[in-house]
Amino acid sequence: MKPRTDMAISTPDARRNRRFQLRATASEETLIKVAAERQGVSVTDFIMRSAREKAEQALSEQTRFMLDGKQWKAFLAALDRPPKDKPRLRRLFSEPHVAKRRS
Numbered sequence: 673m674k675p676r677t678d679m680a681i682s683t684p685d686a687r688r689n690r691r692f693q694l695r696a697t698a699s700e701e702t703l704i705k706v707a708a709e710r711q712g713v714s715v716t717d718f719i720m721r722s723a724r725e726k727a728e729q730a731l732s733e734q735t736r737f738m739l740d741g742k743q744w745k746a747f748l749a750a751l752d753r754p755p756k757d758k759p760r761l762r763r764l765f766s767e768p769h770v771a772k773r774r775s
Contacts, residue, residue: 688720694719704718704719
């Protein structure tokens, strides 16, 4: 299976122009409607927010990646490149911890 490279970053404020069709039991429908109502959002917003959070969690927990030969070479090349100098990052790490600054 070829890995997806066109996955977008989660953008909950973007205009929705795609449609999902879902089937649910009566009890699932009731549960979702009640939960959405109690949170003061539409059923669509509730389902999309819940699905987006679950998808982001699943992807962030992924620990195994399948790469073809070209992708593997690119990955190794990225690992072998020397690190870029990041002055702001170096400055951040040289500052005292935020908890220590407040005391």
